[in-house]
Amino acid sequence: xxxPLRYSQSRPAVLSQVPRWDHEADVIVVGFGAAGASTAIEAxxxxxxxxxxxxxxxxxxxxxxxxGEIYMGGGGGTPIQRSAGFEDATEDLYRYLLMVGxxxxxxxxxxxxxxxxxxxxxWLRAQGVEYKNSFIAERCIEPSTDDCLIxxxxxxxxxxxxxxxxxxxxxxxxxxxxxxxxxxxxxxxxRVSEAGVQVLYNARAxxxxxxxxxxxxxxxxxxxxxxxxARARRAVVLCAGGFVMNREMVKQHAPFLLRSRFPxxxxxxxxxxxxxxxxxxxxINMGEGxxxxxxxxxxxxxxxxxxxxRGQRFINEDCYHGRVSHYIMxxxxxxxxxxxxxxxxxxxxxxxxxxxxxxxxxxxxEEVERELQLPTDSLAxxxxxxxxxxxxxxxxxxxxxxxxxxxxxxxxxxxxDCRIDHCFYASFTLGGLDSLPTGEVVDSDRKVIGGLxxxxxxxxxxxxxxxxxxxxLSLADASFFGRQAGMRAAATAR
Amino acid sequence: xxxPLRYSQSRPAVLSQVPRWDHEADVIVVGFGAAGASTAIEAxxxxxxxxxxxxxxxxxxxxxxxxGEIYMGGGGGTPIQRSAGFEDATEDLYRYLLMVGxxxxxxxxxxxxxxxxxxxxxWLRAQGVEYKNSFIAERCIEPSTDDCLIxxxxxxxxxxxxxxxxxxxxxxxxxxxxxxxxxxxxxxxxRVSEAGVQVLYNARAxxxxxxxxxxxxxxxxxxxxxxxxARARRAVVLCAGGFVMNREMVKQHAPFLLRSRFPxxxxxxxxxxxxxxxxxxxxINMGEGxxxxxxxxxxxxxxxxxxxxRGQRFINEDCYHGRVSHYIMxxxxxxxxxxxxxxxxxxxxxxxxxxxxxxxxxxxxEEVERELQLPTDSLAxxxxxxxxxxxxxxxxxxxxxxxxxxxxxxxxxxxxDCRIDHCFYASFTLGGLDSLPTGEVVDSDRKVIGGLxxxxxxxxxxxxxxxxxxxxLSLADASFFGRQAGMRAAATAR
Numbered sequence: 001x002x003x004p005l006r007y008s009q010s011r012p013a014v015l016s017q018v019p020r021w022d023h024e025a026d027v028i029v030v031g032f033g034a035a036g037a038s039t040a041i042e043a044x045x046x047x048x049x050x051x052x053x054x055x056x057x058x059x060x061x062x063x064x065x066x067x068g069e070i071y072m073g074g075g076g077g078t079p080i081q082r083s084a085g086f087e088d089a090t091e092d093l094y095r096y097l098l099m100v101g102x103x104x105x106x107x108x109x110x111x112x113x114x115x116x117x118x119x120x121x122x123w124l125r126a127q128g129v130e131y132k133n134s135f136i137a138e139r140c141i142e143p144s145t146d147d148c149l150i151x152x153x154x155x156x157x158x159x160x161x162x163x164x165x166x167x168x169x170x171x172x173x174x175x176x177x178x179x180x181x182x183x184x185x186x187x188x189x190x191r192v193s194e195a196g197v198q199v200l201y202n203a204r205a206x207x208x209x210x211x212x213x214x215x216x217x218x219x220x221x222x223x224x225x226x227x228x229x230a231r232a233r234r235a236v237v238l239c240a241g242g243f244v245m246n247r248e249m250v251k252q253h254a255p256f257l258l259r260s261r262f263p264x265x266x267x268x269x270x271x272x273x274x275x276x277x278x279x280x281x282x283x284i285n286m287g288e289g290x291x292x293x294x295x296x297x298x299x300x301x302x303x304x305x306x307x308x309x310r311g312q313r314f315i316n317e318d319c320y321h322g323r324v325s326h327y328i329m330x331x332x333x334x335x336x337x338x339x340x341x342x343x344x345x346x347x348x349x350x351x352x353x354x355x356x357x358x359x360x361x362x363x364x365x366e367e368v369e370r371e372l373q374l375p376t377d378s379l380a381x382x383x384x385x386x387x388x389x390x391x392x393x394x395x396x397x398x399x400x401x402x403x404x405x406x407x408x409x410x411x412x413x414x415x416x417d418c419r420i421d422h423c424f425y426a427s428f429t430l431g432g433l434d435s436l437p438t439g440e441v442v443d444s445d446r447k448v449i450g451g452l453x454x455x456x457x458x459x460x461x462x463x464x465x466x467x468x469x470x471x472x473l474s475l476a477d478a479s480f481f482g483r484q485a486g487m488r489a490a491a492t493a494r
Numbered sequence: 495x496x497x498p499l500r501y502s503q504s505r506p507a508v509l510s511q512v513p514r515w516d517h518e519a520d521v522i523v524v525g526f527g528a529a530g531a532s533t534a535i536e537a538x539x540x541x542x543x544x545x546x547x548x549x550x551x552x553x554x555x556x557x558x559x560x561x562g563e564i565y566m567g568g569g570g571g572t573p574i575q576r577s578a579g580f581e582d583a584t585e586d587l588y589r590y591l592l593m594v595g596x597x598x599x600x601x602x603x604x605x606x607x608x609x610x611x612x613x614x615x616x617w618l619r620a621q622g623v624e625y626k627n628s629f630i631a632e633r634c635i636e637p638s639t640d641d642c643l644i645x646x647x648x649x650x651x652x653x654x655x656x657x658x659x660x661x662x663x664x665x666x667x668x669x670x671x672x673x674x675x676x677x678x679x680x681x682x683x684x685r686v687s688e689a690g691v692q693v694l695y696n697a698r699a700x701x702x703x704x705x706x707x708x709x710x711x712x713x714x715x716x717x718x719x720x721x722x723x724a725r726a727r728r729a730v731v732l733c734a735g736g737f738v739m740n741r742e743m744v745k746q747h748a749p750f751l752l753r754s755r756f757p758x759x760x761x762x763x764x765x766x767x768x769x770x771x772x773x774x775x776x777x778i779n780m781g782e783g784x785x786x787x788x789x790x791x792x793x794x795x796x797x798x799x800x801x802x803x804r805g806q807r808f809i810n811e812d813c814y815h816g817r818v819s820h821y822i823m824x825x826x827x828x829x830x831x832x833x834x835x836x837x838x839x840x841x842x843x844x845x846x847x848x849x850x851x852x853x854x855x856x857x858x859x860e861e862v863e864r865e866l867q868l869p870t871d872s873l874a875x876x877x878x879x880x881x882x883x884x885x886x887x888x889x890x891x892x893x894x895x896x897x898x899x900x901x902x903x904x905x906x907x908x909x910x911d912c913r914i915d916h917c918f919y920a921s922f923t924l925g926g927l928d929s930l931p932t933g934e935v936v937d938s939d940r941k942v943i944g945g946l947x948x949x950x951x952x953x954x955x956x957x958x959x960x961x962x963x964x965x966x967l968s969l970a971d972a973s974f975f976g977r978q979a980g981m982r983a984a985a986t987a988r
Contacts, residue, residue, distance in 0.1 A: 282504075285746060314826075384871070385869060398804075
């Protein structure tokens with residue numbers, strides 16, 4: 001039997017019982033990913049004394065695992081969008097963000113971001129994040145070069161293209177190869193340091209400290225096995241990531257993500273949400289998450305079609321890979337194949353990474369169907385219908401755009417096995433604390449919790465719907481709304 | 495400008511600031527549906543002084559809107575199951591309950607219920623709920639007679655039938671016609687009264703009253719426009735239903751349910767969950783809900799097949815109507831049809847109630863396909879494949895059982911329009927407060943919140959997965975775990 005823990009993220013410590021203050025600051029930021037860094041920079045520049053606590057031994061968080069891509073546009077376009085010939089109206093970005101957010105989209109956050117996205121691009125450049133003035137038209141996940149602008153969502157695909165004029169909005173930093181997230185975080189880490197922010201690594205937030213009116217006044221930290229009490233004179237800002245690494249929380253809130261064997265996170269143990277909820281912060285949209293298999297590039301793969309374990313198509317394959325994958329996850333059963341013919345099939349690094357292997361091949365689709373042990377004329381009928389209309393340049397079932405339509409009629413034919421329980425499906429969570437565009441955490445009445453802010457995946461932000469997610473949205477949300485939280489937290493008066 | 499409300503369900507009132515006690519009891523129960531009634535009866539019989547507060551003008555809650563059907567079995571079978579020739583092993587009930595609960599099933603609750611279900615049947619009879627010793631083999635939703643036992647779930651359908659030996663377990667009370675829930679609630683209301691429970695109607699729970707250790711000590715009530723302070727010497731039990739009538743909460747937690755235009759509830763405004771969460775109770779599984787269109791009886795309808803807006807089948811149609819409907823909700827797009835031929839088509843009261851109308855008819859399936867403006871050989875190919883295998887007595891795609899397989903080859907053929915935005919899809923929520931089998935509400939560490947219990951749809955109970963729901967589970971859960979909560983709450987010492 002072990003003694004019960006005295007402090008818990010699920011229960012606030014009582015202010016009047018704090019034995020001493022080991023640390024003091026105006027603003028205490030929890031977590032040193034993109035959200036925490038952006039918060040700390042802005043709060044410090046606004047004159048606040050800032051303490052940043054991070055449970056890992058260095059900066060970066062899950063942001064550093066990413067490609068560093070940030071979703072930006074509007075206002076006529078960033079300089080890079082305009083150079084590439086895209087004029088991107090604010091209203092198109094706004095409408096796209098609303099679609100991306102799904103039935104529970106946050107209009108206020110989408111509005112502020114659409115209006116402020118161009119300015120955010122300049123802010124990132126001013127911090128030292130470099131962008132090459134270049135555009136990659138080819139379908140990709142992130143550039144293997146140091147190029148910048150890519151199509152990183154479903155902008156050109158139905159139904160998005162019908163409601164918002166498409167423009168590429170994924171801005172990747174000037175960093176050779178994949179993994180630009182580390183580069184972006186290194187740049188931001190230097191700015192945090194220059195701004196005079198005090199950073200404590202290996203410091204775990206054990207509990208919020210709150211008064212009887214559940215206003216946040218600080219944190220109980222665990223450092224070197226000892227409890228330390230940190231006082232926030234103005235505010236605590238929770239930037240501690242999502243909860244994908246906390247498998248018990250995933251089971252309780254978004255069990256469909258358990259099927260993904262590759263949770264994409266570092267700490268991401270839900271502690272930010274639990275700390276916020278311990279003083280009344282509302283957790284919303286907790287059932288939503290993102291899961292994806294990187295099944296392109298090469299772009300020619302997009303000319304193939306996905307079928308489920310019944311040989312049925314289920315999505316226009318020219319959508320963003322994450323949207324396609326979200327539909328894969330809801331097909332029921334585990335068997336999923338990507339069908340290609342001799343002309344469209346091409347293997348790149350991605351398919352190897354994703355463990356996509358050939359499941360069947362044949363000189364006719366009937367032969368492939370038999371090899372997959374599917375009922376007679378199930379998969380074959382699916383391909384026949386697709387080919388018939390593709391030859392006419394239409395896809396009446398799913399509205400795949402003409403550009404990607406080609407009858408799959410050049411043998412040999414193959415079915416690539418994309419089973420969820422075998423392949424690389426990466427995942428993260430999209431639910432979190434409800435907050436205002438200022439970063440203020442609210443309760444279920446949408447009443448602000450005193451002294452408490454949050455940003456990044458600890459909140460429910462712009463990206464909140466697996467069907468709508470587009471690459472670069474999470475970093476965009478984390479960095480932009482982190483900045484808002486930092487500015488507002490610094491200006492908070494008790 | 496209105497003054498901000500002094501009390502909120504989202505924030506506990508502070509015990510030390512309570513001006514007076516207007517009411518006192520050992521146990522205060524919030525909500526007079528099946529959960530609240532069962533709690534109150536058991537708590538009072540255990541010697542507690544019980545106050546039951548209900549926001550409506552009478553007893554019943556959403557339980558009274560139901561058919562009064564309760565899911566019971568195990569232990570070799572209830573007397574009624576045994577008379578009908580079904581031996582129902584406890585382990586089969588247990589395995590079925592685990593499947594019903596889905597990936598986040600609560601093993602402890604399923605275990606306790608499987609072991610105690612037979613005893614619960616006797617308890618209900620002892621309260622005065624009468625059951626006729628009869629069984630209806632025909633597929634139905636609830637009897638139009640006063641008969642008892644029906645197949646009320648997916649017991650005989652794949653994949654359930656492969657893992658748990660099927661038995662009918664829906665026990666309907668001896669009440670002529672539909673709406674037996676009112677009858678069950680009338681019986682329980684009489685027992686509540688005889689047990690000496692004090693009942694306050696038109697009394698709304700405004701806030702929990704908690705101490706600094708967030709232990710529940712009572713409630714702020716609103717009665718006749720006045721605030722009243724009610725002290726619970728031992729415990730508060732939240733039995734206030736789900737949140738389906740609170741459309742803002744539905745949007746935040748389970749937005750897919752917004753598509754159902756017929757939320758099934760009375761109060762069900764989420765107040766039970768909010769009150770529990772205000773003192774740290776964990777809300778789990780909030781994204782799950784139940785939605786259904788009552789598309790049978792007549793049972794012959796089950797021989798038809800459902801297709802989505804692409805003319806594709808998506809489920810074995812011999813499942814429980816709610817499971818079929820759950821799959822309908824995830825098809826994407828709104829168009830859904832139920833295909834029947836001359837031999838299988840039959841209209842009953844249910845189809846009229848559900849606003850299911852004929853969308854197309856023809857002498858061939860190709861004609862129906864054209865009339866529905868579906869691509870050539872989409873729906874027709876689906877029916878051809880189904881008919882081919884049905885003639886052999888198999889359904890390789892979805893495993894519909896042989897009993898319901900018949901080629902749809904007798905013209906005229908019809909497609910019944912089951913559009914979600916037009917037809918009657920009823921819905922309720924399945925997420926709620928996490929609790930122990932005793933009814934004790936727990937926080938996200940699964941630590942018990944002092945003085946706080948919950949039961950029924952305010953909790954996340956046996957039914958917690960739209961794909962698995964079976965009729966009678968919610969009342970079973972509410973009445974059985976309400977009893978546990980009542981017994982334990984009465985025995986609670988501060």
